[in-house]
Amino acid sequence: MIKSGSFYFSKSHEWLSKDSNNKYRIGISDFAQSELGDVVYISLPETGKTYKKDAKIGEIESVKSVSEIYAPVDLKILSVNSKLNDTPELINQDPKGAGFIAEAEISNDSDVEGLMDENKYKAFAESSHHE
């Protein structure tokens, strides 16, 4: 059962969180932003477009690296956080809040259930740091 307000994480470090209107927000984890360093540019997903699970929906750039953002589950982008165009640093400052990437519609809540919860993800992130 998906709880609104809770965060669900993918192995490629994106999160999904359901709001009260049954829409989902998508973003990248605090761990991902700290590995990336200062975000200088983001290429946002296309509004209205449907993406399959694991499809590339955008890119985040720091000065010397590029990271791809993947769809954690099948989803349709409803709107994007266009504030990120001018203030990409929001991703560093508040990755789970003002630094969200887009709002999406997800037809199967059960897809989201397959993702990691906060605790599981924390353990996962720690292990990938030591790799």
Added chain:
Amino acid sequence: MNNFRYFPNSKKDIAKLYRFLGIKDKKELFKKILGDIPLISGGDLSGILSDGIDENALLRLFSDIDSAVPSKNKTAVFSGGGIYNHFVPSVIDSLLSRSEFYTPYTPYQPEVSQGTLFALFEFQSFIAEILSMDVVNASMYDGAESLAEAVLTALRLSSANSGMPANHKDDTVLVSEGINPSYFSVIKTFTGGTGVKIEKIKLNAETGRTEISDLKQKLSDENGRVPAVVIQQPNYYGVIEDLESLEKIIHSGCDSNSKLNSDHSSKSSLEHNSSEHTPTFIVSSAEPYSFGIINPPGFYNADIFAGEGNSFGNYMNFGGPLLGLFAAKKEYVRQMPGRIVGKTKDGNNKDAYAFILSTREQHIRRGAATSNICTNSSLNAVRAAIYLSLCSKSGFKDIALLNLKLAHILRDKLLETGLFEPLYGGDFFNEFSLKFKTNVNKHNNKTAAPDFIEKMAARDIIAGIALSDNAVLISATENISLSDIEKYVKNAKEVLNG
């Protein structure tokens, strides 16, 4: 025996290194690393490389070679065709002899490379000013490669694909026949992997300008898309193109998918303003000195400029290294190839310079980079920056104007001889094409143009480039004087009448 002069370690030092590493000698060292791969023995190189020579002997050897090729002082060079005989002020060689400019690597550590970065920033600024374009990169290899990369950039823009273009089998890039044939060939080499078709737009037989009706025809004929149209200014034959008219048609995008007659289609596509199918307007030039006197590509709303910058403070060097220029509108910057220098601040809020938007490049994005280019023509770009700093606003224009005048005086005098006629009638800058009048060709059993050039060369005049058996491409720069022109005309008469 002393050690070789470039090796600071003495024989004793080397022995010490071997001892430190616990290795006996060179044989053991390489054996340890290479296993059974054999080492070259001195004998293997016999007949290929002789024993090392001292500096004096080396200089003598090359000085002899230098004196066996056409003498700079005695020879008047009227050949252009993509590389031009401009004067290089002494300041440039003097400044460029500073090791601080020519012996560093690429400025990956900005704090210890501010000199190169600042000079490249000035280069970008001056070239942007000359071209009237938004963003200029820190150089490409040469005009041809830069143009080929511009076509690839346009393919990426057409498919909104961030990496290098992969499959464009249904696309056609239209390239004016006025493009330098070598540039055309390099475009072919570079775009081969994408499957895109490259088709030529005819020149008007009278004027030598790109034929507008042929462009319209080809834009509406194509079954697939036309990601780009390429025009050279001035074109290979020296003719100044009517970029204003061409641009209107290209940007109104006689939409390739709507096969309507041209008048109608240009109107309708203007209205629906479909940016997706509007071809990228690429302007090239091998002689951007022309933009001191004629309108620059930005004036005609070019999307990308890609051409040759060797004319600014660089020698001809038997054809290389050259200086590739690449410029684009700001909105295309993330698809540009090559390094770009940006202005920023340091920790103390002082102005500082660094490479920017590096995520486009191969060392970060690898296979998905906008280009594979790494080493470019940085030092040639610094030369150009120094040259253009010397020129000043009015000087640049005055020298361009001088080129224009000298070329026109030469052509008029050659036409007066009655031996030549213009190949094309269009306006030109510092280069023009002539053909021999029929009687000249008859008179001579051999192919007229190559024979003419060879005979003129024997008289210390590099008379131009053979365009065909019967036509010559001739240029004149500020490095040519009126007496050189008179010498050309006098000798042409003798060679062709004799």
Added chain:
Amino acid sequence: MAKFPGIKGIFLDENPLTEQSSKGVSGIGIPDCGLKKSDLRKDGSAYIDSKYIRKNPPALPEVSEPAVVRHFTRLSSWNMCVDTVFYPLGSCTMKYNPKINEKIASLENIKNLHPLTPANLIQPVLKIVDEFNNILCGLTGLAEFSFAPQAGAAGEFAGLKVIKKYFELKGENRKTILVPDSSHGTNPASSVLAGFTPAEIKTGKAGTLDAEELKKFISKDVAGIMITNPNTFGVFEKDIKKIAEIMHKNGSFVYMDGANFNAFLGNVKVSDMGIDLIQLNLHKTFSTPHGGGGPGSGALGVVESLREFLPVPYVKKTAGSNIADINAGKKTSSVDKNSDKKFRGANFVYELSDDRKNSIGKMTPFLCNFAVLIRAYAYLLSLGRDNIGSVSEIAVLNANYVKKKLGKILPGSDPFEEGTCMHECVFSDKSIEESGISTVELAKLLIDYGFHPPTVYFPKNIHGAIMIEPTETESVRTLDNFIKAVRQIKFKTKKSKAVKSPQKTKVGRVNEVLANKQPIFKY
């Protein structure tokens, strides 16, 4: 005790030239070229349609010649370079650039030579290209070099195009190029540009490519492998012959990225490792200056079976006494180096030729980066047969000296501690991190000691990589000094100082985040 070079000295500030402009000032003399006053007075519209004429000439700075000289001289003093500091930038072979080569490349007639000058007037120049080719063939064991590629990446691209063309002609559509994960970024980028799909192979624990691992990737879709040897860890690819065998058995080619050829120069022929193609970076191994980013030259060498695909034009050597004879169809037997003996004592004529039916085409408008090539040629003549073998020998000795000595200061940081490296060595940030210093801080701290930093954060598969290439033109004394600086940094540097370094340069730590977030491209 040896002193570090450090940085003291004079840094003069300098404004952009546009801010120094005064109307009407210029730094260039305008010749009159002997024109009549009446002609000099005319403006552009006397010659061409006024609709083409530019109304506002480009606003270049208006400054005098001395102002320009001072400006750029000041700028130059803000650079570190090989002539001022030890420059151990891994993978870049920052060796000494001999001054005589600069003088040779600046000879008056050669530097002013138009590339399309009739061939009969430039025989000695064309001969240089031919002879340089012969020497490179001798040093590599390959059949022919093309000098069309303007830099290393262009050489890679040309080589891959050659492979592509070979298979096209055979009617095979092979799409894959294998690339180790430790390769230079240019390798996958060049593969894509040439129309291939790069497939990444993981390097093994020893830092090398494992022949057994490679076998998993072999299929009829594989056109070739791009392999850097020694690889980007400075480690020799021990399995290279086995790798070549596997590839050849599959009908595929072995392309060697020759960026690290300084490890072999004069001692090892790449043909003995089964290499089919290589690009040699003349601006690395062959001592031509890197110019702060270029120009370079990426000469592409191939085995006999691939010669016909090389770029055009090329220098064609023919037995005969003059060009006219050749043109008239006399004695037109063309010569390659293998049949040289037959013509010994005969005269040769050189010309630029496009006559190569299966060529991949042109790479550049003219022949090559000749001014780079002539420096590299002069370098080889200076060294000669008797000294050339010392280049890679000393380069390898120096690198191993640094590897062993630094290995003691940075315990646990040398991923290949047991082995012998070639021309460069690489360390992780493990040990310095324990002292609270990151790789980037080490790099910036070294600057204040008066050294150029090593290559950092490459190769990517080594954490916080520090890659050091000392080259053969550095003395043990310099290496000791550098090692001592690293030791001081590790043991004596406070974090507060590290984050603020460098402090003695013209500018402090450059804000690259700002530079990328709000890009400023020009004045």
